[in-house]
Amino acid sequence: MRTQTDLARALSTARERTDELFRLVRPDSLYERPIPERHRIVFYIGHLEAFDWNLIGRYRLDLRSFQPQFDRLFAFGIDPPPGQLPADQPSDWPAISEVERYNQRTRDEIDDAIEEVPEQLLHVAIEHRLMHAETFAYILHNLPYERKVTPAVLPPVRETGKPVHGSIEIPAGAARLGRTAEEGFGWDNEFEAHTVDVPAFSISKYKVTNREYLEFVRAGAGAPFFWTERDGRWFYRGMFSETPLPLDCPAYVTHREAEAYARWRGKSLPTEPQFHRAACLPPASGNFDFRHWDPIPVNANDVASHAAPAQMFGNGWEWTSSVFQPFPGFERFPFYTNYSEPFFDGEHYVLKGASPRTAACFLRTSFRNWFRPSYPYLYSTFRLVES
Numbered sequence: 001m002r003t004q005t006d007l008a009r010a011l012s013t014a015r016e017r018t019d020e021l022f023r024l025v026r027p028d029s030l031y032e033r034p035i036p037e038r039h040r041i042v043f044y045i046g047h048l049e050a051f052d053w054n055l056i057g058r059y060r061l062d063l064r065s066f067q068p069q070f071d072r073l074f075a076f077g078i079d080p081p082p083g084q085l086p087a088d089q090p091s092d093w094p095a096i097s098e099v100e101r102y103n104q105r106t107r108d109e110i111d112d113a114i115e116e117v118p119e120q121l122l123h124v125a126i127e128h129r130l131m132h133a134e135t136f137a138y139i140l141h142n143l144p145y146e147r148k149v150t151p152a153v154l155p156p157v158r159e160t161g162k163p164v165h166g167s168i169e170i171p172a173g174a175a176r177l178g179r180t181a182e183e184g185f186g187w188d189n190e191f192e193a194h195t196v197d198v199p200a201f202s203i204s205k206y207k208v209t210n211r212e213y214l215e216f217v218r219a220g221a222g223a224p225f226f227w228t229e230r231d232g233r234w235f236y237r238g239m240f241s242e243t244p245l246p247l248d249c250p251a252y253v254t255h256r257e258a259e260a261y262a263r264w265r266g267k268s269l270p271t272e273p274q275f276h277r278a279a280c281l282p283p284a285s286g287n288f289d290f291r292h293w294d295p296i297p298v299n300a301n302d303v304a305s306h307a308a309p310a311q312m313f314g315n316g317w318e319w320t321s322s323v324f325q326p327f328p329g330f331e332r333f334p335f336y337t338n339y340s341e342p343f344f345d346g347e348h349y350v351l352k353g354a355s356p357r358t359a360a361c362f363l364r365t366s367f368r369n370w371f372r373p374s375y376p377y378l379y380s381t382f383r384l385v386e387s
């Protein structure tokens, strides 16, 4: 269990992480909207502090607002239904220098009183910020290359031999989902812990690769959002450059594409309990926690035993066939009522695992991610099951 001092340090590390990310956007591009369904970049610069301020400064410490219009302007992100795009203009947003002033004062006021902040709220502030470090990477991914600053050093990817695909038999048994309060911090939707009986099934050893998905595209399916074709050759649109399609890396696809591929192969996507049955404990290393910007081959860093599926945590979230629903006994957080509940609408599916840009704290097995089935910007992969 982490102490208050550890958490204060983790909050400041998380701030450095997001500050660093915003510095990858060229200053003349901070009012761009790289993903049409999301806010302009400037919103995220103010949002992280406004969230901390509203949660900690206002809700918990009852401090006096010094800029209430920013508290409201930067309070909430958006997830519009398909076809309903935001229409605000760059001129609707304040100058970056004003946002930076607001951010600095927020940090100073929160840091001055940090010892009075309950651990649970510090966890919420840290994890909320780190979740945005990932979702902001999706936004940055879609900013044209000339509008961003490429880091001086990019991590190398180890060469691997071609993966030998196969499947792993998982015997019938109980899957444990969720967590108990004694196990430490979790978001509202991670409670209560419970078990689900799962009949025997088999699951693919590796995530479905670009090479495999390419066969589907050649058979007439549409190409994933991250691919582009020129003169009959396929390329992957990476974070900082385009590369020839890396055939042994996992295919980033939507839930709809993953499901269609599974049907084409006569198989299906795992359910959330099946994922839990198949997954071993998260590894100490892997393609998560900001080590890489893009995927690595499905058999790279393959430390899993031959009897276990590889890379269930890292190198891309994995789609499940489970609709995002509350666990029995769910109670929303009183201080953040909109974290999960609005998404129990039957329109979002559960993803498990982690992507290259997922912070290590989210690798606890109870963590659940969810998105709309046709949202194309995610680092989301999949594997197949057969019952």
Ligand SMILES: [Fe+2]
Binding pocket: 047, 051, 077, 128, 132
């Ligand atoms: Fe947020």
